[in-house]
Amino acid sequence: MNGISAAAAAGAAGISESELSALEKSGQFEKKMNFAALGKILGLQPQKLEAIAAGWLPAKKDLSGWRELRVITTQDTDGLSVNCYLIWDEVQRDAALFDTGLDAKPILDIIAAENLTLRHIFITHSHYDHVEALPQLRAAFPKARLHSGSKSAPVDQRNKTAEIVHLGGLRVTHRDTPGHADDGVTYLIGNWQEDAPHVAIVGDTIFAGSMGNGNGQWELARRTVREQILSLPPETLLCPGHGPLTTVAEEKEYNPFF
Numbered sequence: 001m002n003g004i005s006a007a008a009a010a011g012a013a014g015i016s017e018s019e020l021s022a023l024e025k026s027g028q029f030e031k032k033m034n035f036a037a038l039g040k041i042l043g044l045q046p047q048k049l050e051a052i053a054a055g056w057l058p059a060k061k062d063l064s065g066w067r068e069l070r071v072i073t074t075q076d077t078d079g080l081s082v083n084c085y086l087i088w089d090e091v092q093r094d095a096a097l098f099d100t101g102l103d104a105k106p107i108l109d110i111i112a113a114e115n116l117t118l119r120h121i122f123i124t125h126s127h128y129d130h131v132e133a134l135p136q137l138r139a140a141f142p143k144a145r146l147h148s149g150s151k152s153a154p155v156d157q158r159n160k161t162a163e164i165v166h167l168g169g170l171r172v173t174h175r176d177t178p179g180h181a182d183d184g185v186t187y188l189i190g191n192w193q194e195d196a197p198h199v200a201i202v203g204d205t206i207f208a209g210s211m212g213n214g215n216g217q218w219e220l221a222r223r224t225v226r227e228q229i230l231s232l233p234p235e236t237l238l239c240p241g242h243g244p245l246t247t248v249a250e251e252k253e254y255n256p257f258f
């Protein structure tokens, strides 16, 4: 990241390159290292980095406060796991899906078990792991409206500025969050029963304690998170494409990138 070599970063931290790569993979590290120097060279906040390395995770979220919101996690054979999210209005039984993950089956199972009609499919970005199951879902629900930020999508499938999509009592809006992907979009879901906090489906814009690969646009990716995600109310539930759910307040306190 930021064009810093792994060797330089490891050197600053006082660890070997292979130890640094183990830390990146697991987020866990036994050996004592120089977080201040490592944070400085990587442009990360040293205290937050140390907390992450010590195994910080966001508090486990009880989703029963959001009616209805489900996380569906699918995996490929290499162990890559990706989240997608299904919401619905309890009364009308109309549902909306955010990304598709790698396999349509668990989604279709919930839709059938809960007697739902899938009305909308919102795409956070078109990286394959987020849209892999789209053809199966479109075949099952050909009338479901597709929404994305992709400029190559047909006009009627592209998000429109300031558009509000109603799903029974729930309201879905969006903000463009480019950086990790050019077509990156974050969807905001509000008007939950009993005033449950807003939900932000962020794709790979931000993760608990981390963020999506900047793909050569690190500055843009970071600015996007700062301006479009961390500016949301602190209690906002953040639903990333990979890893655990978190909140704006938790990321402000612990995410070493900010």
Ligand SMILES: [Zn+2]
Pocket (backbone or CB within 6 Å): 125, 127, 180, 181, 204, 212
């Ligand atoms: Zn991605």
